[in-house]
Amino acid sequence: MNKHDRKVLACVDQSHFADTVADYAAWAARRMDAPLELLHVIDRHPEQGSGEDHSGAIGINAQEHLLTSLSDKDAAVARGKREQGRIFLNRLRERALAAGAPSADMRQRHGALDDTLAEQEDGVRLFVFGRRGASAETTQRDLGRNVERVVRAVHKPILTVTEGFKEPERVMLAFDGSAVTRKGVDMIANSPLFKGLPIHILMSGKQSADGPKQLAWAKDTLAAAGFEVVAEILPGDPEAVIAREAKARDIDMLLMGAYAHSPLRALIFGSKTTDLLRAATIPTLLLR
Numbered sequence: 001m002n003k004h005d006r007k008v009l010a011c012v013d014q015s016h017f018a019d020t021v022a023d024y025a026a027w028a029a030r031r032m033d034a035p036l037e038l039l040h041v042i043d044r045h046p047e048q049g050s051g052e053d054h055s056g057a058i059g060i061n062a063q064e065h066l067l068t069s070l071s072d073k074d075a076a077v078a079r080g081k082r083e084q085g086r087i088f089l090n091r092l093r094e095r096a097l098a099a100g101a102p103s104a105d106m107r108q109r110h111g112a113l114d115d116t117l118a119e120q121e122d123g124v125r126l127f128v129f130g131r132r133g134a135s136a137e138t139t140q141r142d143l144g145r146n147v148e149r150v151v152r153a154v155h156k157p158i159l160t161v162t163e164g165f166k167e168p169e170r171v172m173l174a175f176d177g178s179a180v181t182r183k184g185v186d187m188i189a190n191s192p193l194f195k196g197l198p199i200h201i202l203m204s205g206k207q208s209a210d211g212p213k214q215l216a217w218a219k220d221t222l223a224a225a226g227f228e229v230v231a232e233i234l235p236g237d238p239e240a241v242i243a244r245e246a247k248a249r250d251i252d253m254l255l256m257g258a259y260a261h262s263p264l265r266a267l268i269f270g271s272k273t274t275d276l277l278r279a280a281t282i283p284t285l286l287l288r
Contacts, residue, residue: 006125007035010096011113011150014040014088016163017130022092023165024283025128026099031193034125036101038092040085040108041116082108114153126193127158131284151286157187161283168252168283172200174242175231177214180257184287185218188255189225200249201231204241246282255285 010025012018022038029036089106096104109116117127129150151158171194175181188194199222203215211233219231234241246254 006123007037008126008128009120009124010038011129012038012040012092018092020161020163020165021128021130022096023099024159024161026096026101028126028193029102030100033102036096036104038089038106040089041113042081042085042108042110114149117150118153121154121156124156127154127156131160131162155288157288158286159283162281166252170251171197171253172202172246172251174256175201175203175218178257180287184255185221189221198228202245203233204236205238251282253283253285255287257287
């Protein structure tokens with residue numbers, strides 16, 4: 001597949017975060033001149049009952065009638081969910097096109113989100129989804145319950161967004177010299193996604209002897225690609241330093257590695273995940 005045919009895939013559920021996901025996905029699709037697809041995954045086993053009581057003795061022919069009526073009801077509920085999803089997706093599609101997405105398709109699938117995305121991955125350049133979804137509306141958790149599963153399931157960059165769209169003007173790369181963040185530097189240099197935006201490269205945490213050399217390579221690579229770059233090494237706890245600097249510098253989007261061997265892995269999977277993402281309440285592009 002030609003890389004220019006590869007799409008931005010936005011995963012949406014029927015929460016009020018869906019508008020923000022659609023807005024960021026439309027922004028990315030516009031910048032990369034890529035097709036956009038809005039995907040709504042309907043869980044195969046919604047944890048809900050009908051609220052009716054089917055207990056007690058039933059007559060000899062009643063069991064069959066009851067089973068038929070229950071399966072009819074299930075089918076009607078499934079149809080209703082599909083139709084509701086179609087209306088919801090159509091509104092988001094119109095929103096994305098109005099925001100400048102070159103094209104926008106919509107699709108509904110039944111199944112588990114992580115499996116569905118892994119199946120779709122070949123045709124995708126960038127995944128976009130919310131850090132809170134329908135499951136987190138009431139609990140106010142900063143990570144939708146699916147984030148970690150999805151990050152483990154796919155191998156393409158994932159843009160996780162927080163509520164409320166703001167067109168990115170300043171970007172920060174949390175750089176640790178690992179293979180994945182070096183690959184991230186190359187990706188930024190060669191992609192139209194961040195062209196023309198100033199990039200702040202930040203190294204922090206445990207210092208390695210070749211840290212300055214690696215940072216200089218990253219800065220030179222991006223400068224050669226025409227970026228305005230500031231690069232610095234700041235000692236301290238990476239979570240705290242990144243959150244503090246992102247806030248102090250009005251950063252609109254944070255880029256960082258999400259990889260099993262990365263020293264920054266704890267930012268995604270460690271106990272401090274929610275601390276960082278609560279402190280840095282900005283969209284985060286997880287590099288693969």
